[in-house]
């Protein structure tokens with residue numbers, strides 16, 4: 001892995017990914033909206049920033065050129081197919097051999113085999129309805145983005161994040177292929193560790209075309225259900 005692109009670099013998850021990628025010695029290209037370029041000032045001189053909307057195919061085409069991996073923060077912001085447009089541009093324009101890592105939440109299901117609690121289903125429904133009502137974001141667009149990714153023959157991984165919190169890294173999260181696995185019960189991950197998992201996934205071919213659901217490795221459920229699945233290629 002030499003050159004990587006981070007799409008959505010100025011957000012909280014994106015900035016953590018930039019730092020983890022630099023820590024690994026990668027050359028980093030970051031894409032963010034023009035108005036957010038200043039959020040990347042602390043990386044000035046160490047990364048290349050391309051300003052533009054992430055669903056702009058011209059912007060993405062320039063940014064992903066020559067990259068070995070592309071990390072994309074999939075956000076359903078607005079109501080104009082922002083997430084699906086972003087995902088489609090990355091799928092279409094990244095080099096064929098590149099590892100493509102996308103972020104989303106537990107509400108995305110790849111194969112319908114996830115088991116959600118009633119509380120979780122109700123929360124997603126209420127948040128989605130309110131967000132659409134106020135035209136803030138459209139969860140169904142993130143679902144559509146992931147549908148396109150799952151149908152793609154590229155070398156993708158969709159990392160499904162639990163609830164997030166700030167704080168020092170606790171180490172690489174553990175994961176399970178399906179929601180409902182008891183190891184995920186604590187439903188909390190440090191945001192920096194979500195980013196760590198995303199960046200590490202690019203070097204882990206056993207995660208190609210998988211949608212791991214993650215949880216912090218120091219959480220009670222991860223400790224209780226012991227056998228840490230620390231990206232050694234195990235699926236449960």
Ligand SMILES: NC(=O)c1ccc[n+]([C@@H]2O[C@H](COP(=O)([O-])OP(=O)(O)OC[C@H]3O[C@@H](n4cnc5c(N)ncnc54)[C@H](OP(=O)(O)O)[C@@H]3O)[C@@H](O)[C@H]2O)c1
Nearest residue numbers: 008010011012013033036074075077103104105161162164
């Ligand atoms: N938040 C959670 O609890 C949670 C839980 C599970 C999974 N996730 C997943 O984690 C990822 C990151 O989420 P996050 O909540 O932590 O947020 P984040 O990292 O701060 O990222 C938010 C992103 O959305 C962009 N954005 C904000 N408003 C926008 C707008 N109006 N139009 C276009 N782009 C806009 C931001 O760009 P600017 O920097 O330009 O504003 C930034 O790139 C997402 O894939 C999310 O599905 C989040």
